[in-house]
Amino acid sequence: MKIGIDILIEDSYETCKELIKNEIQEILITTIMNSNIEDNEIIRVNK
Numbered sequence: 001m002k003i004g005i006d007i008l009i010e011d012s013y014e015t016c017k018e019l020i021k022n023e024i025q026e027i028l029i030t031t032i033m034n035s036n037i038e039d040n041e042i043i044r045v046n047k
Contacts, residue, residue: 009045013037 007025010016013034019026020041028034030046 013039013042016042 005024007027008019009027009029010019011029011031011034013028016026016028017039026042028042028044030044
């Protein structure tokens with residue numbers, strides 16, 4: 001499903017995984033809830 005989004009900045013790991021499935025580039029903002037998740041498919045940034 002293409003919805004016209006080139007890149008999305010998100011703090012939910014689950015949402016980022018869905019975006020990858022739909023070929024949307026994502027950036028995961030590190031939070032307490034996702035800081036322990038290791039995933040080489042996801043670009044991560046720290047606040």
